[in-house]
Amino acid sequence: HDLKITLEEGITKIGNYMFYNCKKMQMVQLPTTIQIIGYSAFYGCSGMQGEFNKIDKVTSLGAYAFYGCTGLTGEVIIPNEITSIGAGTFRDTKIEKLIIHDKVTSLGNTAFYGCSNLKELTIPISLNASNSNVFSGCTGIKKINITKGNGESIDYETGGIYYYLNLPW
Secondary structure, eight states: OOEEOOOOTTOOEEOTTTTTTOTTEEEOOOOTTOOEEOTTTTTTOTTOBEEOOSOTTOOEEOTTTTTTOTTEESEEEOOTTOOEEOTTTTTTOOOOEEEOOTTOOEEOTTTTTTOTTOOEEEEETTSBOOOTTTTTTOTTOOEEEEEOTTSOOOOOTTOSHHHHHTOOO
16 A cells, blocks of 8 residues: 655754655655655655655755655756765666756765656756766756856866766776
8 A cells, every 4th residue: 555645834854764764655746845864765666656856945855865765857957055065865766857956065875776767967067076886877867067167167188078977988
């Protein structure tokens, strides 16, 4: 049996491991008031379905928060208050469009690993490109928009944005 969970408006925080491995969770709509999503909050919730929505007020997004939420689709716009995206945060989701704004300076290991439905990516040129497997398995990307970021592109011995994306071009 599927488990339907509704989060009431006014809730501002989803704690660490709140719905960890709740595979029967059919769908959850995040309230517009949500500000904090904890570490592994929805880890392994493979039954979750629907589009990412209403995360624009999020100021803290834990690592592995949506890891393995294979039913989540749509567009993800990283909220303005987020400057770093932790390891595995959106790993193995089915997001289709991703916008990483210019204030984001680093992405954790495997943050978007296995997002094979990702078709369009907006990414700042100044992003720290130290993890080569952040976008591994994102084989569906057809369009990349590179923004100026903070205006200072960093030189890497191992290469730049192409190395970072690690796509089979």
